[in-house]
């Protein structure tokens with residue numbers, strides 16, 4: 001029997017994404033516990049539902065600091081650190097712009113330039129005040145909003161991986177819609193063959209597959225969430241400098257790493273850098289590997305993991321032509 005059919009697959013829709021858990025043995029109880037854990041984690045970070053810790057911080061903008069739990073504080077601390085790196089395209093204070101664009105949600109539209117300009121003034125990550133002693137977060141200006149949408153799934157994927165291992169489960173994978181964490185491959189297999197989605201292709205159409213185990217794979221692409229207006233495509237990763245969607249030669253970036261949180265952070269950073277600068281940047285991070293898919297149908301490999309090309313309209317290279 002093919003490997004895929006020997007595995008037990010459990011699915012649910014959480015955080016607006018289809019979530020798939022694969023286990024070597026049937027275990028309804030474990031699957032139920034995993035989905036409960038994901039829902040509970042999501043409730044801490046969402047910016048779309050009252051009662052989350054992140055929502056409380058945003059609601060207190062311009063008023064007072066808000067105390068949060070240790071894991072939420074740690075994630076915000078990391079997000080701030082990455083956001084203030086010189087030239088970083090990652091910005092966890094980008095909330096006001098994300099909310100205004102509503103990309104991929106009902107009512108999305110291109111905001112007038114003067115509005116974006118005004119909102120940019122509310123997105124300076126360096127202005128977010130953290131107090132490690134009190135474990136508080138303070139947004140000093142009314143209208144400031146933090147948005148952990150780019151990293152919450154990565155963080156949660158790591159939590160799920162730890163949880164599965166604690167429960168004695170060492171073979172399986174969790175796919176949180178773009179964020180995938182793999183444990184050991186099924187018995188008799190050296191690795192998982194993970195499909196790399198074809199940008200703007202039919203559902204299930206793949207550029208190729210990558211062989212991994214005990215690794216996270218995070219993909220972010222301009223084809224995931226976007227809207228079109230007057231022949232122009234507007235996707236969901238914004239350039240914190242301009243307030244408009246990031247625009248370069250990339251269609252997608254996949255990051256392969258141990259931690260899915262790292263994967264999430266690096267997909268956004270690499271997106272902002274583009275292929276050439278991205279490759280140079282990666283030289284300083286040997287533990288992070290990546291695959292870039294470009295508009296020119298290139299699959300640029302900066303990874304040791306075996307990649308198999310399936311779509312002949314693309315070609316594999318290790319640098320940009």
Ligand code: ADP
Nearest residue numbers: 089090091092098149150178220224236237238
């Ligand atoms: P997904 O996996 O859901 O496609 P990504 O990990 O690609 O999401 O992150 C995109 C989300 O991150 C956006 O929907 C928005 O909430 C937030 N975001 C958009 N631009 C930025 C940015 N420059 N820095 C940090 N977060 C961003």
Ligand code: MG
Nearest residue numbers: 150151220264
């Ligand atoms: Mg991400």
